[in-house]
Amino acid sequence: MTKLIGLGLAGLAISTPMVYTIPAVHAQTVPTAVRQAFSLLSQGRVQDAIAAFEAAVRRYPDSLDAKLGLAIAHRRQGNLQQAWNAYQQVLAQDPTNELALKSVGLFGTYRSEWQVQGIEALTTLLNLNPNDIEARGLRAQLYGFQQRFAEALADYQIVLQANPSPNILLGAAETFTNSGNPERGLELFNRYLATGGQITGYPALAYARALQETGNPAAAVQILEGQLRSPQLLSDPQLAIFTRTALSQAYLANQQPTEALNVLTPLQGNPNATLPLARALNEIRNQTGNQALTQQVANLYRQALDQTPNPEPKLLREIADVFAGLPNQQQTALNLYRQLLSLQPNDRTLLVKQVALERELGLISEAELKARLLSALQPLPADPNERQLIAQALAGIEPPGPELLPIYTSLIQSGVNVPFLNFRIAQILLENDNLAGARQALAAYAATPAGAEDLAPQLLAAEIERREGNLEASAQRYQALIASNPAERDILNAAIRGLANVRLQQNRPTEALAVFDQLIARNPQDTTLQLARANLAYQADLISESQAQGVLNYWLQTQPATNAPPELFTLVGSLPPSPEREALYNRLLQLDPTNLPVQIRSIQLIAQRSPEQARVRVAQLVARDPTNIRNYFLQGQIGQAIDDLELAEQAYQLILSAQPANQEALSALAGVRFQQRRLDEARNLYSQALALDPNDQGIRQAMVGLKRVQDYQLEALADLEAMQVEQLQQGGTLDPELSNQMQQIQEDFLQRRGFQPPWERF
Structure with missing residues (x-):
């Protein structure tokens, strides 16, 4: 006797019901009690069938049919844990039982703790039958x-070539969207809709996200608002929570920040919504710069941690990642990372x-950060999922060096x-003066949907x-960013700071300072801005050295020694070398030995006592990292500072042997030749550097000085006049230094002709 017993798996992600057939070859040998239990199940008497199967298993402990029947009956009754346990008993007796393997895989979609075993069961099944598309x-x-997207997409690439069922299309659409490919996800959602299906429940959340991330947030809002009114949410409180948080993000993308906050109000105080609410509020905080939400986000995540007696590593990682970006929470984040690494x-x-x-907390130096990263990431892992996670981690931090x-x-x-x-690659290339490469990497990022929406x-x-x-194109770009009043405070602050630097470079110092004061007014709590302003x-030349030193001293007196922001390094490196600051140089260089301006000041101070000791110090720095081109610039600058022109010459020539078009090295070597009175060689080098950037004011002024020394006074005067005209055309003020040089040349002409200038007669 042969019987077909359906599993009753309606609404699950399979296209046809899985069935169990008692093989005809041994149907007559199946115990009567087992056959009677199947008969009860086929009549819909599930509770009676469960009792009958349990009795049969006790009586016939080696009966695979009895164990399968018990598992099927528990599943039909909705007893998921009992059904799971029964299928495990089947696999313990027959590890290759295809029905049990597929059922365990299916059960993995019910509970997160079953997902890994579900994957293992399906992998075993696919090893037996690689063509099982379901x-x-x-x-x-x-x-x-499991967010193992590389493996998920590899499977879907195979499945999608085989005329997949609508349910598989729907699952693939969700996965592609959640893996960061909303364009492909939306395409698959549309294919699913073309089959006549409807998108509701949890898939609707991914569908709305795909619409939102492909530039149609209004449609996402419409879908989620409709789902929020659905009676289905009354029977699924968790879906109601996720629908509200997803709608909050859709409102945010649709430029409706007030609605984004309001739709979350019913979740306040709901212990089941603690974590989703924390995530949604943190996203609003990130995108709108609403710092008033910071403490609430931190409190909610702490509540989520307290509500979970034995938190999974995934939750600990998420909280650590969020706290790493919250003020005053970084130490907690670091403790969590250390706990996870244990x-x-x-x-x-x-x-x-x-x-x-x-x-970031000043616990290790820049050099140690670099060394530990290089040690950890060489070689990169072969596993694509692990590479993806490493890439995400690296994208989240400022790159430490080339x-x-x-x-x-x-x-x-x-x-x-x-x-x-x-974008991070563009930053590295820009830091290494590879402007063309930086533009190319930046274009690659801007060409992505995420990059197109990003102002960075x-x-x-x-x-x-x-x-x-x-300079003027740079200023206009900064001004456009400021005028757009971006919600991201970091973007706005960086644009204001950038505009101030451009105005300073345009010799418009008063404007530069006025722009910077706007930045301080917007961020009165940021004490590092006072360092940057000084x-x-x-x-x-708007304040004296003693005034700048006063700002520096106040910072050092009011801040802990571990607080060493980039602005501190910059101000210390700008001030001339001083024995009073030697201890500060040493402390800063312990934190970041690669900081060139501070290294120069420290070695200049050493050179005042012992030029030979300064040379040894530079040689040690170069030997420590001979591939770092910045060390050779340091060597050259120190050579010039201690009047060792041969040392400087060797350093710049080494750079140019590796990078013949390095403008900074060409200009620096030209300066050495100028000091050596090898004027024709200096002029040739300055010309090469200027050909790379005809607008470089520093090189142009150096060329003026060289022409004056070579007695090409008319050429020098013409160059100075041209630079003044350009400054006026760019809206800047006349540089007093240019005017002084022009006056000196004119005086020299008058004196050569035997005339005394009128301003010298009295």
């Missing part, structure tokens, strides 16, 4: 739930985040889906224009 689609879905010592993404935060560029590039070339990594590339583009000498005013 099993592969189910495994892809579980991989997606549980997962081989997790390299955690190590990246830990050392980056240790550097030494890591090969790692960033390798990650991009391996196909990781982290568009912002291109505008900041980097403005900096590239500034370094190229196109440096700006000192460089513009």
Whole structure:
């Protein structure tokens, strides 16, 4: 006798019901009690069938049919845990039982703690039957739930070529969207809708997200508002919570921040909504710069942690990642990262985040950060999922230096889906004066949907224009950013700071300071801005050295020694070398031995006592990192500072042997030749440097000085006049230094002709 017993799996992500057939070859040998239990199940008498199967299992403990029947009956009754346990008993007796393997895989979609075993069961099944499209689609879905997107997408690439069922299309659409490819996700959602299906429940959340992230937030709002009114939410409170948080994000994307907050109000005080509410409010805080939400976000995440007696590593990681970006919460984040690393010592993404935060808190130096990252990430892992996580971790921190560029590039070339990594590459290349490469990497990021919506590339583009000498274009880009009043406070602050620097470079110091004062007014709590303002005013000769020193002293007296922001390094490096600051140089260089301005001041001070000791110190720095081009610039600048022109010459020539078109090195070597009175060689080198950037004011003024020494006074005068005209055309004020030089040349002409200038007659 043969019987077909359906599993009753309506509404699940499979296209046809799974069935169990008692094989005809042994149907007559199946115990009568087992056959009677199946008969009860086929009549819909599920409770009676469960009792009958349990009795049969006790009586016939080796009966695989009895164990399968018991599992099926529990599943029909909705007893998921009992059904799960029964299928495990089947697999313990027959590890290759296809029905049990597929059922365990299906059960993985019910509870997160079953997902890994579900994947393992489906992998075993696919090893037995690689052409089982339903099993592969189910495994892809579980991989997606686990955020193992590389494996999920690999399975879906196979499944989608085989005329998949509508349910598989729907699962693939969700996974592609959640993996960061909303364009492909939306395409698959549309294919699913074309089959006549409707998108409701949890898939509707992903569908709305795909619409939102492909530039149609209004449609996302419409879908989620409709779902919020659905009676389905009355029977699924968790879906109601997620619908509200998703709608909040859709409102935010649709420029409705008030509605984004209001729709979350019913979730306040709901213990089941603590974590989703924390996530939604944190996103609003990030996108709108609403710092009033900071404490509430921190409190909610702490509540979520308190509500979970044994939190999973995934939750600990999420809270650590959020706290790493919250004021006054970084130490808690660091403690969580360390706790996670004690549980997962081989997790390299955690190590990246830990050392980056240790550097931010001043617990390790820049050199140690670089060394630990290089040690952890060489070689990169072969696993694509791990590479993806490492890329995401690196994208979240400021790149520590050009030494890591090969790692960033390798990650991009391996196909990781982290568009912002291109922005980090652009930052590294810009820092290394590779402006063309920086533009290319920036364009690669801007070409992505995320990059097209991001304002950060505008900041980097403005900096590239500034370094190229196109000052007014840079200023206009900064002004456009400021005028748009972006919600992200960091973007606005950076634009104001950038505009101030451009105005200073345009010899408009009063305007530069006025712009910077706007920044201080917007951020009165940011004490580092006073350091930056003092440096700006000192460089513009608007305050004296003693006044700048006064600002520095106040900072040092009121801040802990571990607080060493970049602005502190900049001001210390701008001030001339002083024995009073020697202890400060040493402390700062312990934190960041690669900081060139502070190294120069420290070695200049040593050179005043012992030029030979200064040479040894420079040689040690170069030997420590002979591939770092900045060390050779340091060597050259120190050589000039201690009047060792041969040392400086060797350093700049080494740079040019590796980078013949390095404008900074060409200009620096020209300065050495000028000091050596090898004037024709100096003029040739300055001309090469100027050809790379005809608008570089520093090189042009150096050329004027050289022409005056060579007695090309008319050429020098014409150059000075041209620079004055350009300054006026760009809206700047006349540089007094240019006027002084022009007056000196004119006086020289008069004196040569035997005339005394009228201003010298009395």
